[in-house]
Structures are given as structure tokens and as C-alpha cells.
Amino acid sequence: MLQEKIKRPTLLLDKNKCLNNIELMLNKAIKNNIQLRPHFKTHQSHTIGRWFRNYGIQKITVSSVRMATYFAADNWKDITIAFPHNIHESDQVAQLAQKIQLNIVVENLESLQAIIPLLKSKIHVFIKGDTGYNRTGLSIEKKGTIDTLLDYIDSNEHLVFEGFLIHAGHTYQSTSQESIQKIHQESLQKIQSFRAAYSARYPQLTISYGDTPSCSVVNNFDGIDEIRPGNFVFYDLSQWRISSCSLDQIALAMACPVVAKHPDRNEVIIYGGGVHFSKDRSTHHNGQTYFGLVAKNTEKGWSTSPKAAYAKSLSQEHGVIKGSTEWLSTVHIGDILIIVPIHSCMTADLMKEYLTTEGIWIRDMMRLSQ
């Protein structure tokens, strides 16, 4: 029945898997007595946001001012923009801070200086801390810079210091649970240094942490007050590869029509390419770079095996699927193949709409352009 709705590349969402993923992460947070502030950049949808709300979630994370505004419009009242403040959006940030508890992230004085003249209400500030990812943020060795920022924050009536926001994004380069654990242990140590240096001055200090790999794999959150995973709501092959999830937990898949067959090279061509999947890639168990894994249709959705056929390459609209001779013999022109993506955040961002396995369209995603 679902198949009949599919004429073009379509993003399928298994709501049950999605709800299970939310429940599992929330239970882990509750058990560890930490706040779950999920990152909504993964789904970017009011509807899916409300699924979280139904579990009692009230605080969220986003990655842009536009996304904060989009979710504030659906009545989210406590939002962290987990991205270094962009001074060109100071106006919009100051306006939004009048309406909700808005938490911004800074790592330099310039960004604070730009927003101060525009503030008409309190705004909450996290300093971006770095525990080894080396993308953004200040490591504890930069205590001088941190202190300057803190003095500046404390001297301004509109600025409220919240704590340190940390993202150990290097877990994404892991290849095993062990290496995620190792990165996590190193991060926990650095977090202790942040605490040791500042908990006397700020007894209410919040340490906000947590990428999906760490939050999925580890069980020790000592010194952490809140976690901000995002991808876990859907998971994907990148997460599966680093053992953050099982294949069965992946809640998103692309459905793509077969348009050509090439049995002499064990390949099938689908309508579905880089503009649908994104060009994010990973490494297949056979060593080849790949862009997705073919799943089997089941009565309620799909199931996936690691050794299934896979997307070998993507052009703008074409995908080349490579499979066994036996598999190929079961595929026909016009079949709808279900393909689990490498990076669900990027795929969802491109597709801008979901079709649930129950047959409901979700089309309320944020748009990048006006």
C-alpha cells in the first residue's frame, strides 16, 4: 500500500523505531539523572519535535538562529543555539531572547560585544569548551580567554552565564565502541578540569555535552549535567559503522524506483542521487566506499542485512546499486528499492519531507531559503 504512494525518491520514516530511539535515550538520561536536550537539526520538523514533547521534553538544541525561530514558533520555550554566535544575526537573536529562554554559545569577545547593544532582555550564555575535537571552542588551557569572557558576562546585566557547552565530535571518526569510550574518558577528565576551575565561582555551572556516539555507547556521565544528541532519533549507517546503533534501530530510509538493470555488471540504476541522499559516504564491509545499503521490504517497513546490495556511487539524480547475481534476478524495472542512508541528518535536510511507514506525509520541515 505504501509502495503505491511512491513515484519518485521518497524519504521513509519508521515512526515506531523513531519513538523507541527517543525512549531509549530519555530513559538513559533519567537513569543517569541528566537533562536530555535533544538536537533538532537532525529532523527539523515541528511534527517530529512534538513526538519529543509527548515524552515530556521541554528543552531543545538547534544549530542556527533560523532553526531557533522556527521551533520557537511551535512553542518551544527553552532553546540552545549550539553554534558560535554569528554577529550578523545579533538582531534576530536579541528579538528571540525577549520571547523565550534563549541560550547562545560564544568563544570570543567580539560576538558578545556585537549583541550587547541590542539586548532588551536577559540572554543565557554558554562558553564553548573544547575537550579535544579541535573544531571550535576553548580548551581549559585557554583559561585567560575564558576568564576575560566570564568577567565580561558578569559585568553585563543582560548576560547570564550558564556554563560550558562541549561537543566531542571526534567520536564520529571512531571505528568501535572502545574508541568512543576512550574519547569519552579523555573528555570526562577535561570536563573535571573545567569544573575544578570554575565550580567555586559558579556553583550552578551547567556542563552540556554529548554527541550521538558518546550518548549511545557510554554509561558514565560523571560531571555532565545535560546531553544534546541529535542523530539518535533516526540513526544511520555512519552510526551503525561506529557501533552507536544496530541496523534495526535506523528509522529512516530512501525509497527509490529502479529505472535500469545491468546484469552483466551486477548493477541496477535507481532514480535517487546526491540531491536526495547527499554525498556523505562510508566504507562498506567489503572495503568499498558506499552511499547506502539496500533493505528488504517487510510488512511493517524494512529490515537490513550488512551484506545486502549497496549504493556504489551517486550522481546528481542517479544511484548505482551493486548486488549479487541472485539478488539482481529478483529486481525488476519499476521496483521500489528501500535504501538506508549514510547520514540521516543530511538526507532529511535535502528531502524536506517524510512519508511514515503508516502512510502519513510529514511536510513541515524548516526551509533554508526564504
Next chain:
Amino acid sequence: MLQEKIKRPTLLLDKNKCLNNIELMLNKAIKNNIQLRPHFKTHQSHTIGRWFRNYGIQKITVSSVRMATYFAADNWKDITIAFPHNIHESDQVAQLAQKIQLNIVVENLESLQAIIPLLKSKIHVFIKGDTGYNRTGLSIEKKGTIDTLLDYIDSNEHLVFEGFLIHAGHTYQSTSQESIQKIHQESLQKIQSFRAAYSARYPQLTISYGDTPSCSVVNNFDGIDEIRPGNFVFYDLSQWRISSCSLDQIALAMACPVVAKHPDRNEVIIYGGGVHFSKDRSTHHNGQTYFGLVAKNTEKGWSTSPKAAYAKSLSQEHGVIKGSTEWLSTVHIGDILIIVPIHSCMTADLMKEYLTTEGIWIRDMMRLSQ
């Protein structure tokens, strides 16, 4: 002045460079007495389409039924959908064929059988030929299959055989003009075989050919009737790398605000990531994988040097720019960096709007979802 309009990642378009690229390709086609049927999947915009029309272009190529419908709505009357016919869109294709000269591409009988019962007017058919790319299409060795398709086409009053449509997309894997030339020579030989086999039966046979690398580099189009390059309208670093264009010809660039500086590792963080640039990558002259090249602001736009700072990595919204100490000392928080992308088709598809260097917004791009 342009800088004042930029608050967030913004796609800049240098219209003059773009018009020069169109002119150059059109002049080449005229000189070689071949038809230029540009591929509009690169820009996906009515406005930019009209720039082509101003040069007398009347026939175009697109990569999806939706894109054909989008451009037909702006009065394009002769459109080739250069993608194997997707049987699930037979309805829409048959409807569109009543309004314009619609040329579809097939490589199997199933796709023709699916559309025939729906046709109320003539539809023009290209058979997809393969000259070595091995993505889609039938090589001349598959003469039996080709003959079956031709007999089927000839036996149906609504089907008009146009010729063979060929895409030598393996030129994109080239690293020099020489290897593009070599692929082109091989393709020309195969094209002669197609002609030899079918020109007696079809004296009006059209051979449609042409990716941007071949069309940019080669000067011998013997046996080719029409070319369908698309990317050349903007070009990008992928094309520059394989010597299809100069850096100065690249007509697109992203403008991104600087949000953080890390002088200790010679890095700057921009607001601009995978959801803006796409995750397409190439190899920098220093051997590193990169995602874009920083350009210098000039009075009329930008200029680029191969040894400039570059985008070393992209997350969803962050970009990490690596540059020399000297360059870094000139960059400040809030500066707008101009960054030439790796693959302009994918970047344009994500951004969905252009800001010309003359300060005009172009926002009439096709949308993937409804």
C-alpha cells in the same frame, strides 16, 4: 555594498562570468555546426534559463520529469529528460508530451511498454547509448537489445525515434586535458559504430553527447549532432581540477560569515557547512581533501588563487578554513569569506537562491518537495 546584504551563508553569482561561459560554449557549438542543448539541472532557475534564451537557445536538457514541467511552465518548448524513463512518472510524461516536444530516454522495453497506453500525442525517444562510462545505457555490443527497442518504437504511431543519447561521464574522473581527450577519442570511435549500424535505417539520426569536461576541452565533434553540457554555466573546483576551466571562469561562490578564529592551528570557523556547500570533495594542490577555496573580494566580485586558504572540513553548519598565518592575521570575526565550491550543481541545489554580484536576488529555483 554587497557585503551588507549577507548575514548567513549566501550563494553569490557573478552574472558576467556566467554569460561569458554561455557565450564561449555557444560559439564553440556554432563553429562546429552542432546544436547546443544545455543541461539546466545545474542552475534549476527560470531567470538563469532566460539568460540562455537571450542567446537564442531554444532546446534544453533536464534530469527529471519535475524539472521538465518546471521549465515547460516558463515556455520552453523542446525539452530532453536525460534520465532513463521512470515508469512511475508515465502519466506526467504523457501529459507533458501533449504540450511540448518532449524527448525521453530509454534503455529497456519495460519503460516504453509502461508509457504507451497513456500517450495521446507523439513523444520523441532517445535510446541511451554507452561509450564506456558504464553507468547507464546500451553499448553497441548490445545491438540485439537496441534492435528490439527500435522495432518496438517503429511499430508504435506515438513513438518517434530521435537517436542515441550518450554521456561520457567518466571524463569527471580525469585529472588532465589529455585524459579527457583520450576518453573523447574512444567515445568518438564508438559513436562511429552507432552511426555505421543505424544511419542507413535512420538517415536523420541524432547523436546527442556531451558532458562539461569534453565540451570544454575538445575541438573535434565529428559524428556528434548536439551537445548537452550543464555545469559549464557556473563551473567549479572539480572542473578546474580536471582543466575544464580556469579559476577565473568559476561564476559561483559561497559567502560565509566568520564566527571563530583559532590562530594556534591556523584555522577559522565559518557559518557554512554540508547543508550549504554539499559534501562533495576534491583534492587540494597540497594533497589534502578539501571542500572549497577561499577567494579574495574584489570591487566587482572575487578572484581566486590556487594557493589560497581552503575549507578543510565541513560539518552540518560549520566549515573549518585552513590558511597561512599571514592570511589568518587579516581575518576578523564577522568578516564575510568568499569560498569557491567543489561542485556548483550540488551547492546551487542546496542553496535554492542566488545573490548576483550586482546585488539582485534570484529566488525562482525549482523545489524538490511539494
